[in-house]
Amino acid sequence: MVAIKQQLVASRSLTSGVGNPCNYITIHETANTNKGANAQSHANLQSKGNSRLASWHYQVDDKEIIQSFLDNVRCLHAGDGRGKGNMESIGIEICVNSDGNFKNAVKNAAELVKYLMKKHDIGISHVVQHSRWSGKDCPHNLRDGSKGINWNDFIGLVKGTAGVHVPSQEVGSAVITKPSSKTIDQLADEVIAGKHGSGAQRKQSLGSQYEAVQKRVNEKLLGSQPKPKPATKSIDQLVKETLAGKHGNGEARKKSLGSNYQAVMNVINGKASAPKKAASKPKGNMKTNSIVDYLKSIKVDSSFTNRKKLAAKHGIKNYSGTSSQNAQLLKKMRG
Ligand SMILES: [Zn+2]
Secondary structure (H helix, E strand, O other), X not given: OEEEEEOOOOOOOXXXXXXXXXXXXXXXXXXXXXXXXXXXXXHHHHHHOOOOOOOOOEEEOOOOEEEOOOOOEEEOOOOOOOOHHHHHEEEXXXXXXXXXXXXHHHHHHHHHHHHHHHHHOOOHHXXXXXXXXXXXXXXXXXXXXXXXXXXXXXXXXXXXXXXXEOOHHHHOOOOOOOOOOOOHHHHHHHHHOOOOOOHHHHHHHHHHHHHHHHHHHHHHHHOOOOOOOOOOOOHHHHHHHHHOOXXXXXXXXXXXXXXXXXXXXXXXXXXXXXXXXXOOOOOOOOOOOOHHHHHHHOOOOOOHHHHHHHHHHOOOOOOOOOHHHHHHHHHHHHO
């Protein structure tokens, strides 16, 4: 029987705050085989403020179980961002320090898992490997069984009979749910100082505050106050402005209207309601040298009268049906 020792980390800056529904238990191994890399040293690492953007609830070695975060905290251990691993599971690190007894550490972890399953009504199928969430080969030794005890053995231990002491503090309310009181400004400064990494890592670290903090970071880095959002004008307004010459012509107009350009131009050209079908002209027979055959292939009246009309439209004067005029018209029609 092993007691759960609590050495709770005051800061939640390396977590996604509280709200963990405790639907799963995720098993890890520390992968640190150094002598002395036991539960206490890992608990101390978390207490000091881990330099890595990572946090977990419990660390277990062959002698003790130490709790760093209350179960309702959403720690960052599963590598799945805002997935169920990080947001809905309790993370347990089993120590693999070379001066410890791995099998006994696994037994202690199994006792802890049993206790947590009962406490949160978690089924055995929800006791999972870190690998389940991110594909990482963790817990490595339990996965390959190279230390004489594998995942199935571990699950067997969990199903067996063992017991742990319930920590007295856990029952009290004094240490429970004191949400991170850092302001967006403070967090932004931390980001700039490199404390939250970058990219996906930063997202994970900042959790629900990511957007707000990121915005503030950009403001700080650009040295400007938040810019007022450009007022969103309706297409109708933009059309009026464009017709009034406010947006210039050609490229200038394109630039000025930006993503609204096409919509505005459609209205101006009276095409607003017509479905936009660029280059939807029927291709027709592209091989023939006969204008008549070509017109037939695109289902256009190929009579002399209509060809004369088409010729006039395409700038071919005095169309009389000569072969050179027909060739010219064919070329124009095909674009
Ligand atoms: Zn892991």
